[in-house]
Amino acid sequence: MRADFFIRRLQTFGPAIVLALAISAVRAEQAFPLSQLDLSKVQQGWGDPHANQSVEGHALSIGGQTFTNGLGTHAYSELLVNVDGNAEKFTAQVGVDDEVGAGRGNAQFEVLGDGRLLWRSAVLHGGDAPQSADVSLGGIKQLTLIVSSGSNNIDYAHADWANAEINMRAGAPEAVSPPQEPAVILTPQPSPEPRINGTRIFGVRPGTPFLFTIPATGDRPMTFGADHLPKGLRLDSQTGRITGELKKAKTFIVTLHAKNALGEAQEQFKIVCGPQIGLTPAMGWNSWNCFASAVTEEDIKAAADAMVKSGLINHGWTYINIDDFWEVNPHRADDPTLQGPQRDAEGRILPNPRFPDMPGLTAYVHGQGLKIGLYSSPGPWTCGGCVASFDHELLDAQRYAQWGFDYLKYDWCSYKPELESHRGHSAEFVKQLGGWSGSTPTDRAQLMRPYAIMHAALEKQPRDILFSLCQYGMGDVWKWGAQVGGNSWRTTGDIRDTWSSMSANGFGEAGEGKYAGPGHFNDPDMLVVGYVGWGPSLHPTRLTPNEQYTHISLWCLLASPLLIGCDMTKLDPFTLSLLSNDEVLAVDQDPLAQQASRVADDGTQQVWAKDMEDGSKAVGLFNLSRSDVKVVAQWSELGLTGRQRVRDLWRQKDLGEFSDRFETTVPPHGVVLVRMWPVK
Numbered sequence: 019m020r021a022d023f024f025i026r027r028l029q030t031f032g033p034a035i036v037l038a039l040a041i042s043a044v045r046a047e048q049a050f051p052l053s054q055l056d057l058s059k060v061q062q063g064w065g066d067p068h069a070n071q072s073v074e075g076h077a078l079s080i081g082g083q084t085f086t087n088g089l090g091t092h093a094y095s096e097l098l099v100n101v102d103g104n105a106e107k108f109t110a111q112v113g114v115d116d117e118v119g120a121g122r123g124n125a126q127f128e129v130l131g132d133g134r135l136l137w138r139s140a141v142l143h144g145g146d147a148p149q150s151a152d153v154s155l156g157g158i159k160q161l162t163l164i165v166s167s168g169s170n171n172i173d174y175a176h177a178d179w180a181n182a183e184i185n186m187r188a189g190a191p192e193a194v195s196p197p198q199e200p201a202v203i204l205t206p207q208p209s210p211e212p213r214i215n216g217t218r219i220f221g222v223r224p225g226t227p228f229l230f231t232i233p234a235t236g237d238r239p240m241t242f243g244a245d246h247l248p249k250g251l252r253l254d255s256q257t258g259r260i261t262g263e264l265k266k267a268k269t270f271i272v273t274l275h276a277k278n279a280l281g282e283a284q285e286q287f288k289i290v291c292g293p294q295i296g297l298t299p300a301m302g303w304n305s306w307n308c309f310a311s312a313v314t315e316e317d318i319k320a321a322a323d324a325m326v327k328s329g330l331i332n333h334g335w336t337y338i339n340i341d342d343f344w345e346v347n348p349h350r351a352d353d354p355t356l357q358g359p360q361r362d363a364e365g366r367i368l369p370n371p372r373f374p375d376m377p378g379l380t381a382y383v384h385g386q387g388l389k390i391g392l393y394s395s396p397g398p399w400t401c402g403g404c405v406a407s408f409d410h411e412l413l414d415a416q417r418y419a420q421w422g423f424d425y426l427k428y429d430w431c432s433y434k435p436e437l438e439s440h441r442g443h444s445a446e447f448v449k450q451l452g453g454w455s456g457s458t459p460t461d462r463a464q465l466m467r468p469y470a471i472m473h474a475a476l477e478k479q480p481r482d483i484l485f486s487l488c489q490y491g492m493g494d495v496w497k498w499g500a501q502v503g504g505n506s507w508r509t510t511g512d513i514r515d516t517w518s519s520m521s522a523n524g525f526g527e528a529g530e531g532k533y534a535g536p537g538h539f540n541d542p543d544m545l546v547v548g549y550v551g552w553g554p555s556l557h558p559t560r561l562t563p564n565e566q567y568t569h570i571s572l573w574c575l576l577a578s579p580l581l582i583g584c585d586m587t588k589l590d591p592f593t594l595s596l597l598s599n600d601e602v603l604a605v606d607q608d609p610l611a612q613q614a615s616r617v618a619d620d621g622t623q624q625v626w627a628k629d630m631e632d633g634s635k636a637v638g639l640f641n642l643s644r645s646d647v648k649v650v651a652q653w654s655e656l657g658l659t660g661r662q663r664v665r666d667l668w669r670q671k672d673l674g675e676f677s678d679r680f681e682t683t684v685p686p687h688g689v690v691l692v693r694m695w696p697v698k
Contacts, residue, residue, distance in 0.1 A: 047106060048190075052089050052163075052182035055099065055193040061516035061560065062095040064172065072115040073176045080113035081147035085180035090115065093125045093175035094518030097163045100192045101184065105155035110182035111148035112139055114175065120145030123174030126166050127151065131158035133643040135621055148180060155184075161191070162644070166522055172511035173458075173490060196517070196644075197686075201563045204668040205595040205602075212236035212276040214285040215600045216334025219609040221290045221297040221537065224267050226482045229424075231387035232258035233334040234276035234283065235600070243275035248289065259387050264291040288609070294537040295482045296505035298607045300425065300579045302337025302391070304544050307513075307583025310553035311343045311402055314355075314372045315379055318390075322383045324586035331387060333598045334607060337425050337484075338383050339391035339581065342402040346370045349403035360405045361445075366417050367405060380422030391425025391484070392418065396468030397432030398445075398452035406432060407472065409441050409448060415475035418483060428472055430489035431455065435464040458492055465493040466502050473503030486541070486579070496530045500538040506579045513543035515550050515559040517687055521642065524572040525624065531613030534577055540613060541579050545569065548584025548593040556585055563592065564688035567668065568640060570596050571691040574606035575614035575628050575638050601667040602691060605636040614638070617655040623684070625651045634695045636667070641684035649690070650681040661697040666690065 053069035060067040065074070072078055072090035079085070088110070089097075112127040120143075127139040129151060137153045155161060161184070165177040184191045216233035228251055232242050242258035248270045251262035258276070270289040275282060290297060303321050305313045322338045325331050346368065347356040356370050369376055383390040394414060395406035407414045407428075418426060434457045440448055459465060469487055476483045487499055487507035499507035509530060510523040523542040534540050547566050549556040561569060573580060582597065589597075605628065614628035614636070622643040628636040635656060639649040653659060664673045664680050668691055673680075675697050682690045 047185055047187055049183040049185050050191050051087050052110070052179055052184065053087055055191060057089065057193070059193040059195050060091060060095055060097045061196075061518055062091055062514070064092045064512070064514065067091045067095070072117050072178060074117055076115070076117050078178050078180050079116040080111065080178055080180055081145060082116065083148060085111065085178070088178055088180035088182050091165055091177050091179070093165045093167045093172045093177055094516065094522045095165045095177065096516070096518040098194050098196060099161040099163070099184065100194050101155060101158060101161055101186065102189060103157055103159050104186050104188045105158060105161065105191065106185040106187055107155055108151065108153045108161060108182070108184050110151045111180040112151055113142050113146055113148040113178055113180070114144045115178050116144060118144040118174040118176050123176060124167055125175045125177040127177065127179070128164040128166065129153045130162035130164065131155060132160055133162070133622065133645050144174065164518065166518070167526070172522070196562060199562045199564055201592040203592055203595045204567070205599040206670050208235035208598070210237040211280045212240060212278050212283040213600070214274055214276050214283050215332065215603070217298045217607045217609075218286065219288045219290065219297050221292065221295040222264060223293060223295060223482055224264055224291055226263065226480060228260065228262050228264065229384065229387075229389065230260045231331060231336075232260070232274055232276065233332050234258065235329070235332045236276065236283070237278050237280060240276055240278045243277070245273040245275070246270065247272055257387060264289075267292045296484045297536045298609065298611055299539045299577055300337055300484060300486075300506065300581065301335045301603070301607070302339055302389070302425075302580075303335070303582040303586060304339040304341055304427075306341035306552070307544055307546060307550045308553060308556060308585040310341075312553040313340060313343050315374070318379060319382055321586050322386050322388055324589065325388060326386050328586065328589050328594060330586075330597060333600055333603060335582070335597070337389050337391050337581070339393070339425055339427065341393045341427065342400045342429070343404060344369050344373050344392060345394075345400065345404035345406070347402065347404040356404075361410070365410055365413050367410065367414050376421040384422065389424035390422070391427065392423050393427045393429065395429045395431050395433065396472060397430070397434070397437070398449040399432040401429055401431035408433065408437060408452065409445070411472045412475040412478070415472065415479055415483070419479035419481040422481070423483060424481070425484040425486065426472075426476065427486045427488055428469065430492070433468050435459050435461075435467070438467065460493070462493050462498060465489070465495070466498055469502040469504065477503070496533040496540050500533070504538055506539045506541040508541045508543060510542050513546055515546040515561055517561065517565050520546060520561060520565065520569050524569070524576065525616075525642075527576050527613070528616040531615055534611070534613040536609075536611040539577055539579060539611070542573065542576065544581040544583040545573065546583055547596055548582070548586075548590070549588040550584050556588070559584070562687060564685050566596055568687060568689045570602060571638050571668075571689045572626070572640070574602055575626050575636060577606060577608075577611055577613045577628070580606055599668060599670070601670050601693075605630070605667070605691075605693075618652070623647055623649045625649065625655065627651075627656050630693070634693050636691070636693050637680075639682060639684055639690045639692070641686060641688050644686045646683055646685055648681055649684045650679055652679050653677075656694075658694065658696075662694040663697050665693050667693055
């Protein structure tokens with residue numbers, strides 16, 4: 019009787035109970051605003067992430083719509099969120115913040131689940147209406163939110179994840195840092211026997227000072243020799259430095275020798291005396307990514323000392339470059355070390371008190387067998403507000419040559435095409451007109467003009483000064499940089515030590531290789547390994563060890579200038595191993611000077627290949643996902659046939675002979691860099 023009664027009651031109230039349970043289940047779902055997560059976990063290419071504000075601290079606004087909740091970030095950025103399979107969906111309104119102005123900036127938003135692309139926005143610009151993301155996350159354990167640039171330029175890529183929420187069935191989402199990896203050193207120790215490294219071709223103009231230090235590893239003491247060294251050049255057999263001057267244009271084939279108690283090495287070396295310098299990409303160091311505005315003469319000397327003491331000079335590293343803030347800066351009146359007369363009575367530029375003896379500094383660096391560079395801008399002011407070169411280009415070029423500099427980085431900041439009509443006006447008038455920030459013309463002739471003017475001034479100097487264009491890829495600079503005398507040109511915005519920034523700068527070079535070649539190279543910006551920080555406070559790079567292997571491998575495949583950005587007085591063994599693998603560096607310094615092409619890309623893995631002078635190919639197999647993947651390099655994609663001998667360049671180890679394809683497992687955000695020779 020009791021059982022029958024219970025059954026009848028359940029039948030009566032059953033639907034209500036089911037409905038109540040359903041309502042309870044709905045209520046159990048909870049929406050977690052993205053802005054409430056730990057945003058310190060965001061990896062970001064510029065600025066800092068902000069909860070409920072834009073990257074510049076304003077109210078979130080996309081296409082004229084204002085939002086009170088969300089995440090303001092900047093391309094390139096990446097956020098990992100653990101949801102442990104308990105998430106239902108992710109929703110957001112995304113776009114470029116209105117603070118950049120209509121038509122400016124570009125950003126593309128991506129949502130990944132467990133490394134797999136779930137959703138991607140269109141490429142959005144300032145003023146565009148927000149685009150809605152409504153992404154199912156059923157079964158997903160880790161959510162990844164990425165903002166990339168729709169081009170190679172991250173300028174004004176102020177990206178908003180507005181009204182961004184993660185709906186959870188249970189638990190709460192947790193922002194996490196990328197997984198930690200051990201720093202495994204792959205580069206073998208150099209042999210104690212002599213080995214000659216570095217570039218095998220060198221360009222010099224007739225009548226200019228010659229300086230080349232033979233880079234050789236092996237036990238010291240070591241002596242050096244050179245067969246068929248042309249008249250006008252001399253070799254110091256103890257230091258390996260070749261100095262002097264060549265009078266006439268001609269190509270010379272020299273055999274270099276390095277000898278110690280264990281043996282002797284020799285290498286053919288081509289000297290091309292003619293109009294073109296910088297025949298292979300520059301290898302050196304730049305002060306900006308560690309010291310930035312805090313740089314001093316002591317920092318530069320310490321960097322030169324460290325390049326020699328660490329042995330990097332023996333692997334072909336050459337340049338010690340001063341970036342911004344060697345000049346006087348009237349905008350920083352609170353800092354007496356940046357004050358003083360800006361130019362002398364004849365209009366020649368003067369350094370600030372931090373650099374009291376420029377000729378002495380260049381002599382110090384040259385005395386170690388290295389070269390030295392500095393920085394300016396075609397506008398009235400540098401990016402940091404220091405005195406720059408507009409309307410003084412010839413005087414400045416003369417001054418750089420007189421001081422003994424070998425390299426000039428020329429940064430667009432504060433230049434405006436409308437300045438050209440005011441050449442010859444008073445310096446104060448021009449500086450006031452120029453302001454501190456420049457403008458971005460679309461006319462190619464306007465983009466080319468300031469660089470052509472400085473190149474003409476440099477060409478008149480009795481000294482070779484490598485010319486590095488820095489203007490972030492505006493106007494497709496790779497298409498015309500060589501026409502204005504550029505030995506390299508920046509193709510991207512400033513790099514940061516994050517995967518999102520580094521990978522976008524590097525992998526974004528696809529398709530630009532046909533504009534590079536001997537003496538002129540695409541430049542995706544400096545290296546961000548070791549201790550960096552944009553001065554004076556430093557931190558270990560935020561790139562994982564695998565990401566650092568990807569960074570160096572990709573830059574070498576791209577035939578990019580290699581400019582170390584870290585404090586070289588703090589080189590740890592892992593960082594030193596990244597910068598001293600001669601088989602890897604040989605990919606960058608190959609005399610053919612070809613940039614690699616991307617031959618395969620499925621979204622999570624890419625294969626890049628570079629033709630080498632000896633007929634081999636350097637091939638990078640890259641994993642862009644966060645889990646191990648098997649990457650395959652097909653002969654049909656590489657343009658190869660028959661059997662190929664494959665060598666792992668980081669491990670300096672032969673892997674065997676392969677036909678039709680080479681495949682290997684690549685770790686997250688990692689690379690396997692190989693070289694392939696046909697088997698005869």
